[in-house]
Amino acid sequence: MSKTRTPAIDGWFKDGPNPALIGTQCTSCHSIFFPPERTFCRNPACMNDEFSDKELSRSGKLWSYTTNNYQPPAPFVSPKEEYEPFAVAAVELADEKMIVLGQVPAHIPVEQLEAGMEMELVVDTLFEDDDNEYVVWKWRPV
Amino acid sequence: MAMDEVAVLGAGMHPWGKWGRNFVEYGVKAARDALNDAGVDWKDVGFVAGGETIRNGYPGFVSGASIASALGFNGAHVGSSYGACASGCQAISMARAQILSGMTDVALVVGADTTPKGFFAPTGGNRTDDPDWLRFRLLGATNPVYFGLYARRRMELYGDTVEDFANVKVKNSQCGAQNPNARYPKAFNIDDVFASPMVSDPLRLLQICATSDGGAALVLTSMEYARKHATDPVRIKGVSTVTPQYPNTNIEMPDFAGDSAFAVAQPGVSYRDSIALRAYEQAGLGPEEMSMAEVYDLSSALELDWVEAIGLCQPGEAAKLLREGDLSLGGRIPVNPSGGLGAFGEAIPAQAIAQVCELVWQIRGEARGRQVENAKAGVTANMGLFGHGSSVVVSA
Numbered sequence: 001m002s003k004t005r006t007p008a009i010d011g012w013f014k015d016g017p018n019p020a021l022i023g024t025q026c027t028s029c030h031s032i033f034f035p036p037e038r039t040f041c042r043n044p045a046c047m048n049d050e051f052s053d054k055e056l057s058r059s060g061k062l063w064s065y066t067t068n069n070y071q072p073p074a075p076f077v078s079p080k081e082e083y084e085p086f087a088v089a090a091v092e093l094a095d096e097k098m099i100v101l102g103q104v105p106a107h108i109p110v111e112q113l114e115a116g117m118e119m120e121l122v123v124d125t126l127f128e129d130d131d132n133e134y135v136v137w138k139w140r141p142v
Numbered sequence: 143m144a145m146d147e148v149a150v151l152g153a154g155m156h157p158w159g160k161w162g163r164n165f166v167e168y169g170v171k172a173a174r175d176a177l178n179d180a181g182v183d184w185k186d187v188g189f190v191a192g193g194e195t196i197r198n199g200y201p202g203f204v205s206g207a208s209i210a211s212a213l214g215f216n217g218a219h220v221g222s223s224y225g226a227c228a229s230g231c232q233a234i235s236m237a238r239a240q241i242l243s244g245m246t247d248v249a250l251v252v253g254a255d256t257t258p259k260g261f262f263a264p265t266g267g268n269r270t271d272d273p274d275w276l277r278f279r280l281l282g283a284t285n286p287v288y289f290g291l292y293a294r295r296r297m298e299l300y301g302d303t304v305e306d307f308a309n310v311k312v313k314n315s316q317c318g319a320q321n322p323n324a325r326y327p328k329a330f331n332i333d334d335v336f337a338s339p340m341v342s343d344p345l346r347l348l349q350i351c352a353t354s355d356g357g358a359a360l361v362l363t364s365m366e367y368a369r370k371h372a373t374d375p376v377r378i379k380g381v382s383t384v385t386p387q388y389p390n391t392n393i394e395m396p397d398f399a400g401d402s403a404f405a406v407a408q409p410g411v412s413y414r415d416s417i418a419l420r421a422y423e424q425a426g427l428g429p430e431e432m433s434m435a436e437v438y439d440l441s442s443a444l445e446l447d448w449v450e451a452i453g454l455c456q457p458g459e460a461a462k463l464l465r466e467g468d469l470s471l472g473g474r475i476p477v478n479p480s481g482g483l484g485a486f487g488e489a490i491p492a493q494a495i496a497q498v499c500e501l502v503w504q505i506r507g508e509a510r511g512r513q514v515e516n517a518k519a520g521v522t523a524n525m526g527l528f529g530h531g532s533s534v535v536v537s538a
Contacts, residue, residue, distance in 0.1 A: 008279070008280055009270060009276070009280060023402075026405070029405050029406070030404065030405040031389075031402065031404065031405040031406060032402040032404045032405070033402065034398070034399045034402075035273075035398055035399070042388060042401075043388055043389075043405065043406055044387075044388050045406070063295065064291040064292070064294045064295040064298065065291070065294055065343075066286075066287055066289075066290025066291050066293075066294055066342045066343050066344075066345075067290065067340070067342055067343040068282050068284065068287060068342065069339070069340050069341055069342065069343070070261075070341060072261065072278055072282040072283070072284045073260065073261050073263035073278065073284070074263065074266065074278070075264065075266075075268075075269075075275060075278050075279040076278045076279060076282045077279075086282070087343075088281060088282070088283060088287050088290075088291070090291050090393055095404075096402050096404050097391070097402055097403040097404045098391065098399055098400055098401065098402035098403070098404070099391065099392075099393055099399060099400040100398065100399040101281055101283065101291075101393060101397075101398050101399065102281070103281055103282065110343055115294070115295075115298035116298070126280065136280050
């Protein structure tokens with residue numbers, strides 16, 4: 001029986017052939033938020049509380065990166081029985097003028113990363129249980 | 143606008159280590175030492191300010207009243223404050239406000255904690271509305287991941303090297319080895335640093351601060367009270383507990399993203415730069431008047447970020463200062479003469495208080511083995527999870 005592909009968090013990203021992070025945009029001051037802000041605008045000069053969803057740029061430049069050589073504590077769940085180190089990327093989205101973190105798929109070694117390189121969004125396995133494959137956004141070199 | 147001053151009559155610490163005992167014990171030991179140092183009777187303390195312990199990113203055990211109780215309740219007013227790593231600075235700020243408003247003449251500020259082994263980790267359960275839980279779940283983003291990102295950024299932007307970062311550790315460990323309150327008595331060399339395992343590239347284990355048990359305390363008083371009890375007390379001239387200004391485009395713990403500058407331009411002064419700036423403004427002093435600094439070296443590389451943020455040099459120039467020996471004992475402006483967090487480890491509510499203890503001992507000329515020559519004034523800098531600034535300016 002195949003497992004159900006399930007977002008590890010609801011409403012933060014779009015899966016499928018053209019995956020994207022889902023941010024929000026204030027309908028009054030046009031400030032952009034990720035993770036999506038859906039209650040009150042965080043621009044201190046704006047009292048609005050209405051937002052529209054906005055798909056963020058699917059690619060950007062690698063601002064910085066690092067690795068997790070040791071397994072992080074719970075609630076992190078290792079996708080494999082034996083922990084496999086992975087990189088974490090901070091990617092700068094030019095249009096949105098913001099930096100967004102994401103894991104780098106574990107099969108891409110840190111040696112392949114270089115600041116300033118173009119990175120694109122993918123949706124990849126976070127971990128699995130008996131019934132579900134939980135997926136999350138990640139960044140990989142274009 | 144220069145603020146009125148308060149006096150530091152006493153400073154005390156419980157040595158930092160991995161003792162595994164109740165935090166109250168460390169807090170009481172530090173408090174009694176600070177009271178003895180001040181020559182102030184506990185019954186004269188009118189306000190007790192406690193920095194809250196931290197458990198899983200959030201406030202843990204009640205500190206102010208627990209420590210006051212263990213000292214023997216004396217009827218003083220009490221307050222406990224939480225600002226993650228900035229909790230101790232909030233306690234100092236609260237005590238200062240009580241004194242300057244005339245509510246009390248004498249305040250005891252105390253912070254102490256007992257920490258679990260290993261990475262700081264969030265609270266259990268399924269807490270999908272908690273950013274601190276989610277960053278571990280979705281990103282596996284431990285604190286060293288953020289330190290690694292900042293360190294790599296310096297290498298890319300300014301050309302800092304892994305040798306620079308290792309030399310920060312070497313420099314601070316030499317001071318820490320002379321400090322009886324520090325946890326690690328070893329003076330490491332650069333080979334020791336490179337022999338330690340990689341944790342979050344480019345940072346190795348010896349470049350990331352440990353989690354420790356420890357305590358620190360200060361006795362603060364009005365200047366009028368101090369004049370009757372001490373001839374020439376060290377003074378607190380500025381205390382900053384500022385939050386960021388939107389949009390803060392840097393990636394801060396525990397966030398997934400920096401703020402977007404799409405609709406609103408970044409403020410002229412970055413968040414980190416604003417923290418000490420606000421304390422300098424209150425003090426009527428600037429970085430050029432400082433004899434030393436105690437800054438928040440969660441990682442060796444992060445110390446260099448702070449050297450720039452507190453105005454000791456322009457952005458990108460901190461590694462040059464390090465290489466030229468300016469930041470070492472005997473240099474132009476020694477940074478972390480206590481040994482810093484690299485030598486102490488984090489006992490979170492105590493550390494902003496401990497930074498001030500060190501400056502006080504330095505200005506009094508009591509920092510044996512690690513004394514900054516002609517120490518007249520100093521600045522501390524620190525920052526707590528969720529947007530808590532922390533900076534104190536102290537002078538003779």
